[in-house]
Amino acid sequence: MINSRNKSEFNEKLTLSPYASYSIDSKGRVKRERKCIYRTEYQRDRDRILHSKSFRRLKDKTQVFLAPYGDHFRTRLTHVLEVAQISRTISRALGLNEDLSEAIALGHDLGHTPFGHAGEQALNKIHKKGFKHFMQSLRIVELLEKNGKGLNLTYEVRDGISKHSKGKGPIINKRIKIQTLEGQVVRLSDIFAYFTHDLDDALRSSLIKKKDIPIKLTRFFGDKHSERISKVVSDTIANTIAADYKDIAISKELETNLVNMRSFLFEKVYYNEEIKANFDKAKQVLIDLYSFFLSNKKALRELYKFSSGNNEDDCCDFIAGMSDDFALEIHKSIFVPKKWSFVGFKV
Numbered sequence: 001m002i003n004s005r006n007k008s009e010f011n012e013k014l015t016l017s018p019y020a021s022y023s024i025d026s027k028g029r030v031k032r033e034r035k036c037i038y039r040t041e042y043q044r045d046r047d048r049i050l051h052s053k054s055f056r057r058l059k060d061k062t063q064v065f066l067a068p069y070g071d072h073f074r075t076r077l078t079h080v081l082e083v084a085q086i087s088r089t090i091s092r093a094l095g096l097n098e099d100l101s102e103a104i105a106l107g108h109d110l111g112h113t114p115f116g117h118a119g120e121q122a123l124n125k126i127h128k129k130g131f132k133h134f135m136q137s138l139r140i141v142e143l144l145e146k147n148g149k150g151l152n153l154t155y156e157v158r159d160g161i162s163k164h165s166k167g168k169g170p171i172i173n174k175r176i177k178i179q180t181l182e183g184q185v186v187r188l189s190d191i192f193a194y195f196t197h198d199l200d201d202a203l204r205s206s207l208i209k210k211k212d213i214p215i216k217l218t219r220f221f222g223d224k225h226s227e228r229i230s231k232v233v234s235d236t237i238a239n240t241i242a243a244d245y246k247d248i249a250i251s252k253e254l255e256t257n258l259v260n261m262r263s264f265l266f267e268k269v270y271y272n273e274e275i276k277a278n279f280d281k282a283k284q285v286l287i288d289l290y291s292f293f294l295s296n297k298k299a300l301r302e303l304y305k306f307s308s309g310n311n312e313d314d315c316c317d318f319i320a321g322m323s324d325d326f327a328l329e330i331h332k333s334i335f336v337p338k339k340w341s342f343v344g345f346k347v
Contacts, residue, residue: 003037012040017095019245020086027155038107041154042099048151049103054110054140064198064269072198074205076116080109081157082197086189086233091182093237094245100182101189104160108186109154111136113286113320114327117270118279122286127316134165136320144317147306156180164190168262170265184248185236193230195261200225204270214264218341226231232258254264282324285331289319292334303330 009024016022023040036044049055058077065073069129076084084105091101111133113119120194123131141151160183163176171191178184201307202208211221221228239249250258269275293300293315304318319327 004331005035005037005040008040008043010087012097015095016097017245019181020096021093021156021182023097023099023202027054029306030150031152032134033152035210040099041175042097042103042157045151045153045157046099046103048107048153049107049110049141052110052140052145052151054321055106055146057110057321057323058112060325061112062119062324063115063194064201065275066117073201073316075107075272076112079193079197080106083108083186086192086229087182087186090185090189090232090236090248090336093233094181094185094240096185098181100156100180101185102166103153103157104155104183106162106187107141107157107161108137108190109133110140111138114322114324115279115282115286118282119286122283123290123316123320125283126287126290128339129316131320132165132201134162135318136317138162140318140321141310142266142310144306144321148308150235156183159183160186163187166191168266171258172250181248188232188236188248188250188312191258191262192229194230195258195265196232198269199228199261207272208268212268214260217257217264220253221261224225286319287325288335289327289331290315 009022012022014025023042026041028041035041039047053124055077058080059075061076063074063076063079084102085103087101088098090096090148091098111129113123113133113136115122117133121135126279138158141153141158141161143150145151155180159179161177163183164187165189166173171188176187178187199330200212203210208219221231232250235254236250239251239254240247243249280306294312299312300314300318301307304314306316307314320331
């Protein structure tokens with residue numbers, strides 16, 4: 001039988017940059033497994049994420065707009081696909097391991113709640129241990145998937161997933177030590193994807209107009225979605241090569257403009273009063289559900305079969321895994337009174 005994995009591993013050594021993460025040199029998995037004869041370790045991780053239940057649920061989770069009317073608005077699933085595409089493009093140009101970049105990109109948001117960051121804020125407020133979506137992503141792949149078995153991913157993929165998030169923090173953060181250049185690529189590609197597609201969706205929704213975007217940002221990034229992607233990708237590739245691959249690097253000019261663009265989006269889009277009012281309602285939905293299931297363990301067990309041994313964690317895991325529509329339907333079934341029916345009533 002032909003072992004095509006060996007051929008792929010050999011080709012990595014032959015064709016990739018010496019700074020790339022070779023799959024044959026992976027630090028491995030927590031639980032040792034027999035290797036696949038067809039796929040490298042990182043290809044295998046990518047496939048496990050792609051076939052997971054958590055990945056499928058991303059199609060019905062909010063990116064920015066809650067349950068939008070229209071087929072072209074992004075969801076959390078299309079977001080991770082765009083992050084994966086940008087990551088692969090940068091990695092290919094730099095001679096890095098595309099499979100590793102793709103696996104991290106596809107898995108980085110598995111732990112996102114329904115209703116986007118509003119849901120994350122709600123669970124962080126009510127759950128005693130707090131809640132961060134990147135740590136929940138790691139919890140999913142290490143424990144929750146496959147009924148407590150987890151996906152048993154490689155160290156490098158788990159490292160990239162757990163360190164991708166920036167929030168309002170620095171775009172380039174030297175304090176966060178990502179172990180692979182591919183993980184660094186995904187961390188940057190995440191903001192590249194969301195600033196371009198969130199801007200695109202905000203324009204499509206007429207929440208903002210093109211004239212609202214500061215002229216300096218339009219001149220720097222370009223007027224079209226494709227121009228913005230090309231700008232950030234080209235800058236990253238050129239500056240990483242110039243820095244001799246010490247880290248994935250971008251120019252100071254790009255970093256400054258990314259910070260300014262992110263500030264613009266927070267002010268005009270994410271904190272827009274119309275969106276905020278809707279998300280405040282969404283937060284209350286999750287707070288109500290958490291409180292209900294925490295005090296009604298039997299109801300939780302009827303809907304959520306896996307138990308970690310901690311009821312509070314189970315409540316949090318169950319709610320965080322919900323899609324937007326499922327959360328709304330469960331909330332409606334619990335808190336909205338049903339009409340009384342006089343079925344069989346005789347006068």
